[in-house]
Amino acid sequence: MSEILKVLKGTKDILPQDIDMWHFVEKTAEDVFSKYGYKEIRTPIIEVTELFSRGVGETTDIVNKEMYTFERSNRSITLRPENTAGVVRSFIENGMSRLPSPVKLWYKGPMFRYERPQAGRQRQFHQVGVEMFGIEKPVADAEIILTAVNFLKSLGLSHLEVELNSLGCPKCREEFKKKLKEAIRPYLNDLCEDCQKRFETNPLRLLDCKVEDCKYIYAKNEIQDVIMSDFLCDDCKAHYDELKMYLDKLNVHYKEDKHLVRGLDYYNRTVFEIKSKSLGSQNAVCGGGRYDHLVEQLGGEPTPAIGFAMGMERLISLLPKKESKRLDAYIVTNFKTDGFIFAEELRGEGLNVEFDLANKKFTKQLEKASKIAKYALILGEDEIEKHHVSIKNLDTGKQVVVNRADCINFLK
Ligand code: HAM
16 A cells, blocks of 8 residues: 655644634635725735845744745745735735725735744644735724724634734834843843844844743843833834824723734834733734835835734634534435436525435435435435425424425525
8 A cells, every 4th residue: 555645744734624614714804804995915825035035034033944945947936924025015016006095905825934833833824914005194003903803803702912012113123222232232142042143133033032041031120121112202102102092992902012023024113913811822813013114125115004914723723613514405315317406406596405426225315414414305206206305304303395396495
C-alpha cells in the first residue's frame, strides 16, 4: 500500500461538518460590513515580496521570519501574511483615490505565516477584515471600532474587551522611542538576541517579547513607566481624546493598554485589539489601527486609512457548535427511475434532496434518511400507482400521504 500523505503542519482541512460555522461567520461579515457601506474586494493570495517588506516592515517578525517566499521568473513572490498591504496596492493600482471618499473595502480569505503552530495559531489561517480610506478624523476610528464590536455582537460574542492605545505620529514617537531605549539600555546585555537586535531596529516591539528573562526586565517600573501617551503631540492627543469621547457616547467599552504596539510597522495614532479571556495565550480575535502613511509609502497619493482584521479560526472556536444543516428530504423507494425523476423535480423547485444511488434495501434507505434529512419521502407501490407520496417527519415520526403535486408546498 502507498504511504498516506498528511496535511502540512500548521494547516487544517475545513471539513463538511464544520463548514456551516464558516458560512455563518462569512455571511454575518457580509451583512454587518454592508450595513456600514463596505464592498467586498478579493485580491490575489500571491504578491511581490517587496509589497510586504515595504508595507509591513523589514524589521517585523512577519517579514523577517514568517513569510512563505519563493522565486518564479526571477521575481520574489510571497504568500500574503496579511491583507492590508494587498488591499492598499489594489487601491493605488486601480485609482480608487478618485472614488468618493471614504472608500470602504472588506475581505475574507487565507493568510500564511510560518510561525510555531499552537492552539489558536496556524501557518495557514483565515481572516475577515475591513479597510477604510480617505478619512483622517477620529470619527472614522470610532466607526471602525464600532463595526468590529457590532460584527462580534452579531456573531453572539458580546463579552469581548477592546484594548486601545495611540502610537502618535512619527514625530512624537521618536521622542518616546528615545526615552524607552534610555530606560532599557542598562539591561541591554541581559536581553535575548532578538531583543538586542530590536533595540536598534524596532524598539517599540521590545515589550512584546515572550522570553521570560526579557519579560522580567521589562516589568521593571522604570521601563513600564515610559508610556506613549506621555509623548503625544497636541494633534495626536486631541485625536485620541476625540476618539474616546465618541466611544464613550456610543457606550463602547474599552480598556486603555498603554503598552499596546501591534506587530506591524505601518500603524500610527489609533491601535486596538479585541481579546477573549477564554482563548489562552493566542487570545486576540481582532487587531487593527490607523495607517495614514502606508498608501504614500507604497507609491500612492497621501491618503489616511484605518482598518482591522479578525482571525476566523479564533472566532469560530468561541462560537457554540452549530449542528450541520440537514437535507430537506430524502427519497426512499425501490422504484429507482421514479425516485430519480421526483428528486430532480424537487431540486428544480429549490429543495435540497437526495435519493439512494447505492441500491440499498428499503430499511437502510430509511435509516440513512433519518440521519441526514428532515423528511423521508416514501414512494411505495401504492404511492407510485396513485401518484402520491408518503411524507414522514423524521423528528416526530408522523407520516401523511399527499398528492405528489402538493408535496412541494408541504415541504416549503
Ligand atoms: P494581525 O494582528 O497580525 O493584524 O492579525 C489580525 C488577527 O488575525 C489576529 O488578531 C488573529 O485573530 C488572527 N491571526 C493572526 N495570526 C494568526 C495565526 N498565525 N493563526 C491564527 N490566527 C491568526 C493584521 O493582519 C492586520 N492586517 C490588521 C489590520 C487591518 N490593520 C489594519 N487593517
